[in-house]
Amino acid sequence: QQQVKQSPQSLIVQKGGISIINCAYENTAFDYFPWYQQFPGKGPALLIAIRPDVSEKKEGRFTISFNKSAKQFSLHIMDSQPGDSATYFCAASMAGNQFYFGTGTSLTVIP
């Protein structure tokens, strides 16, 4: 059973636009929801993360929106830039246990 479902699989956004990637999870015991950014040939880098005690977290151009009742969370990239073109993975976990990853979203920001 897929613990974390991610959509869309791929996304093309104009420079300056907003990129939105969505994830849904199954296990209500999850207490940590990170987003990772991965460039080709590199390991994933932690971008931003949220815990369920808040509904939104913003860091620069990146915002996580968290809806506990709907078991959904999303990543918003404001003013998207070509340098943001990468694969983005959402994940969910609980302390001391494995992280469950979404299937990834390939983002392309066109100039």
Place this chain on the structure above:
Amino acid sequence: GAVVSQHPSWVICKSGTSVKIECRSLDFQATTMFWYRQFPKQSLMLMATSNEGSKATYEQGVEKDKFLINHASLTLSTLTVTSAHPEDSSFYICSAETSGIAYEQFFGPGTRLTVL
């Protein structure tokens, strides 16, 4: 964020040989480290969870005798691919988890293994 290193970053070996990959947490101690395998354009597939001082926990379908994991210290875990075959060619990524309530997981840069 915390830094995790992997060595080597790229290795080519002949079929039948063994390859060791090191994963180090450089500025924090990690009781738990994870090993993943990633195929092109796919998500990360967890292979095993490595706990310092104890045996690794392998995911279903992962051969523990083929993928040997040793977590000898709080900053080092190693993955040894024994008797490697071409189908073992992949991108192997480790991660290390910080401890405490505000735990986070940080990834290494990955190791590209090519078995000829």
